[in-house]
Amino acid sequence: MSLIIAIVNGKGGVGKSTTSINLAGALDRKGKSVFLIDSDPQGTTSDWYESRKKQPAEQLLHKNLFLAESPWTAEELTSKLKQLSKNYDYVIIDCGPANDSIERTVLTLSDYAIIPVTPSPYDIRSVKKTIDLIREGKKLGAIKVKSYLLISRKIIGTVLGREAREALNTFDIPVMKSEISQRIALCESGIEGKTIFEYSPGNPAAEEFNNLRKEVEKWQRQV
Numbered sequence: 001m002s003l004i005i006a007i008v009n010g011k012g013g014v015g016k017s018t019t020s021i022n023l024a025g026a027l028d029r030k031g032k033s034v035f036l037i038d039s040d041p042q043g044t045t046s047d048w049y050e051s052r053k054k055q056p057a058e059q060l061l062h063k064n065l066f067l068a069e070s071p072w073t074a075e076e077l078t079s080k081l082k083q084l085s086k087n088y089d090y091v092i093i094d095c096g097p098a099n100d101s102i103e104r105t106v107l108t109l110s111d112y113a114i115i116p117v118t119p120s121p122y123d124i125r126s127v128k129k130t131i132d133l134i135r136e137g138k139k140l141g142a143i144k145v146k147s148y149l150l151i152s153r154k155i156i157g158t159v160l161g162r163e164a165r166e167a168l169n170t171f172d173i174p175v176m177k178s179e180i181s182q183r184i185a186l187c188e189s190g191i192e193g194k195t196i197f198e199y200s201p202g203n204p205a206a207e208e209f210n211n212l213r214k215e216v217e218k219w220q221r222q223v
């Protein structure tokens with residue numbers, strides 16, 4: 001059975017899709033099989049996959065990374081996930097920028113949730129809505145997911161970047177040791193439908209996603 005990981009935050013543009021794609025790539029590079037699901041009606045991961053299909057095959061490294069070709073609805077997730085999860089080491093679900101019924105369904109079905117947060121006071125404040133959604137679900141017994149905050153799009157050398165961890169530590173959810181910095185190569189790789197491991201393997205972003213992968217590999221199934 002797969003370890004099912006939701007990448008979730010009701011705030012837009014925090015790096016959910018970038019994290020989903022590159023964590024999937026990092027796991028694939030270590031020989032793990034991964035199925036990546038887009039549950040965001042905006043379809044960012046599905047668009048990434050479309051760009052990917054146009055790339056020369058010899059530039060694409062990932063052999064055990066599989067994707068849903070279009071966003072899945074809450075109904076599709078519920079009906080397909082159990083069967084699908086028999087065949088992969090990991091299922092990663094990229095969520096959209098909303099705390100709606102799809103997110104609730106994803107959180108119900110997932111073992112872990114990674115909540116990327118950018119080091120901006122506004123974003124740190126607004127992550128509370130996603131944390132509250134998880135807390136409510138847990139109170140009702142509907143959600144067993146174990147959640148972690150992830151510092152994402154950190155601008156190196158800034159005070160905000162340095163203070164983010166301290167601010168996030170005030171929530172009662174652990175903060176991952178790994179951090180993902182703001183790097184242009186991550187943005188460029190996404191446009192080409194590649195992971196950072198394919199686009200620029202020597203870029204420090206690849207090391208940051210490998211560090212995230214190492215933390216994730218220690219996780220055990222919850223649901």
Ligand SMILES: Nc1ncnc2c1ncn2[C@@H]1O[C@H](COP(=O)(O)OP(=O)(O)OP(=O)(O)O)[C@@H](O)[C@H]1O
Pocket residue numbers: 011012013014015016017018019040042044095096097152153154180181182183184185186187188190
């Ligand atoms: N670490 C990073 N460094 C540079 N650019 C990044 C980084 N993370 C994300 N981006 C860029 O920021 C934009 C938003 O990122 P992404 O799509 O991953 O966020 P998201 O949380 O999935 O957004 P949405 O809520 O709209 O789904 C994209 O253009 C992406 O390439």
Ligand SMILES: [Mg+2]
Pocket residue numbers: 016017018040044045094095096
């Ligand atoms: Mg997205």
